[in-house]
Amino acid sequence: MSAPILQLEGLQMAFGELQVLRGVDLTVREGESVAIIGPSGSGKSTLLRCLNRLETPTGGKVTFEGKPITESSNVNHLRMRMGMVFQHFNLFPHMTALGNVIEAPIHVLKMSRADAEARGRDLLGKVGLLEKAGNYPRQLSGGQKQRVAIARCLAMNPRLLLLDEITSALDPELVGEVLDVVRDLARQGMTMMLVTHEMRFAREVADRVVFMDGGVVVEAGPPEEIFTRPESPRLQKFLKAVLEQVSET
Amino acid sequence: MNDYLQLLQTYFPYIAKGAIVTLELTVFSLIGSVVIGLLATFAKMSGIRVLGYVAGIYIELIRATPALLQLFIIYFGLTSFGIRLEPMAAAIITLSLVGGAYAAEIFRAGIEAVDRGQFEAARSLGMSTPLAMRRIILPQAGVIILPPFTNFIISMIKDTSLALTISVPEIMYRSYDASSQSYRSMAIYSMAAILYLAICLPLSRFAKRLERRRAAQ
Numbered sequence: 001m002s003a004p005i006l007q008l009e010g011l012q013m014a015f016g017e018l019q020v021l022r023g024v025d026l027t028v029r030e031g032e033s034v035a036i037i038g039p040s041g042s043g044k045s046t047l048l049r050c051l052n053r054l055e056t057p058t059g060g061k062v063t064f065e066g067k068p069i070t071e072s073s074n075v076n077h078l079r080m081r082m083g084m085v086f087q088h089f090n091l092f093p094h095m096t097a098l099g100n101v102i103e104a105p106i107h108v109l110k111m112s113r114a115d116a117e118a119r120g121r122d123l124l125g126k127v128g129l130l131e132k133a134g135n136y137p138r139q140l141s142g143g144q145k146q147r148v149a150i151a152r153c154l155a156m157n158p159r160l161l162l163l164d165e166i167t168s169a170l171d172p173e174l175v176g177e178v179l180d181v182v183r184d185l186a187r188q189g190m191t192m193m194l195v196t197h198e199m200r201f202a203r204e205v206a207d208r209v210v211f212m213d214g215g216v217v218v219e220a221g222p223p224e225e226i227f228t229r230p231e232s233p234r235l236q237k238f239l240k241a242v243l244e245q246v247s248e249t
Numbered sequence: 250m251n252d253y254l255q256l257l258q259t260y261f262p263y264i265a266k267g268a269i270v271t272l273e274l275t276v277f278s279l280i281g282s283v284v285i286g287l288l289a290t291f292a293k294m295s296g297i298r299v300l301g302y303v304a305g306i307y308i309e310l311i312r313a314t315p316a317l318l319q320l321f322i323i324y325f326g327l328t329s330f331g332i333r334l335e336p337m338a339a340a341i342i343t344l345s346l347v348g349g350a351y352a353a354e355i356f357r358a359g360i361e362a363v364d365r366g367q368f369e370a371a372r373s374l375g376m377s378t379p380l381a382m383r384r385i386i387l388p389q390a391g392v393i394i395l396p397p398f399t400n401f402i403i404s405m406i407k408d409t410s411l412a413l414t415i416s417v418p419e420i421m422y423r424s425y426d427a428s429s430q431s432y433r434s435m436a437i438y439s440m441a442a443i444l445y446l447a448i449c450l451p452l453s454r455f456a457k458r459l460e461r462r463r464a465a466q
Contacts, residue, residue, distance in 0.1 A: 052373055054369055054372070054373065076372075076375045076376065076377055077375070079372065079373050079374065079375045080374075080375035083373070083374075084370075084373040086366060086369070086370060088366055090364070090366035090367055090369065090370035091370075092367065092370070092371075092385055093389065094388050094389055094392075103374070103384065103385075104374035104375060104376060107376065107380055107384060108374060108375045108376055108380070149370075152374070153374075156374060156375060
């Protein structure tokens with residue numbers, strides 16, 4: 001079994017009175033892809049946002065690459081090693097697809113423009129968008145935007161990728177192309193945590209599925225167990241609701 | 250008509266020279282406003298309490314008092330402390346302070362109009378706050394504020410006429426002067442109007458075009 005890259009111990013997060021995370025324990029190992037599922041409001045996205053400190057946890061401990069993230073004196077350094085892809089892409093609209101991908105390597109990693117562009121083209125090629133390198137985000141479809149966002153993230157060579165509902169804002173026919181890219185990454189051994197509503201995808205791609213509800217991890221395990229033999233009543237209820245929804249559509 | 254042409258010949262070159270002074274006042278005051286405005290904006294958004302308060306008080310004070318009063322305080326009032334400014338300098342300082350307060354509000358609105366996700370994406374890529382501001386937020390805010398900022402420039406041009414009161418020889422001062430020599434107020438002031446229109450109308454048409462283009466997007 002590979003070494004743990006990320007460890008959460010009793011992670012808590014509150015927005016004022018509202019306690020969103022009530023002590024989350026979780027370990028992610030190198031090369032593992034962990035899918036986080038659960039009803040909306042269960043704290044899934046907040047969990048990801050705490051990990052790269054877009055939110056500051058109010059309690060508990062997070063260790064990344066052996067160092068506690070809250071003590072990491074340089075939050076930028078932490079974020080360089082932990083990429084995040086957002087639901088709404090958040091591509092920089094005033095830059096081309098390639099411009100988006102090379103921005104951080106040039107200005108944060110201080111890579112030369114030539115090197116960054118070579119690598120940027122390589123990554124755009126990997127997500128199947130080399131011919132769109134010169135296009136601006138407004139000229140791209142949602143699925144293409146999200147693939148550029150993934151390439152932008154990969155350009156920083158992250159050790160861990162956080163994917164926050166990356167297909168939720170997409171038209172249904174565009175979901176597949178984004179999931180294909182994620183599937184490839186998983187196959188190549190990228191360590192990932194993905195919050196998702198795509199149960200079938202979670203089942204297929206994840207090494208482990210974590211079910212969250214009410215700000216805690218209710219159940220976690222390999223996908224076969226979680227989806228075929230859910231133990232807790234809450235997970236059973238959730239899966240039933242989700243599956244009904246799927247069969248309706 | 251002949252008579253008006255003669256008046257034009259006598260006084261227009263004199264008044265038109267004032268347009269150069271008006272433009273000088275505008276350009277220097279705009280530079281001052283942008284610098285002060287950016288400082289005030291960053292002070293307000295810095296999250297450092299004291300800085301935020303100071304910027305807030307400055308903006309409130311400026312916006313709640315007439316610019317003419319501020320000009321008189323800086324030109325006449327400061328003499329009590331032994332500070333005697335050239336009229337031109339006093340006018341530029343005043344207009345920069347006034348403009349800075351309004352520019353700060355325009356800048357803040359522009360920055361806040363940029364989607365929050367842009368900042369988060371930039372930060373999540375390891376960019377520092379200043380870098381994210383410079384590379385990601387400000388370029389987008391710049392496009393957003395272009396129409397209101399063009400309107401701001403137009404009001405600045407018109408506000409330079411206040412400098413008449415402390416004898417800066419800009420358009421208004423010279424037309425007032427010419428009018429009291431010739432006793433032909435209507436003819437003289439219409440020349441001044443033509444000069445202001447010639448400067449401001451192209452700008453306001455430019456602003457309208459920008460607004461239309463943004464609305465179309």
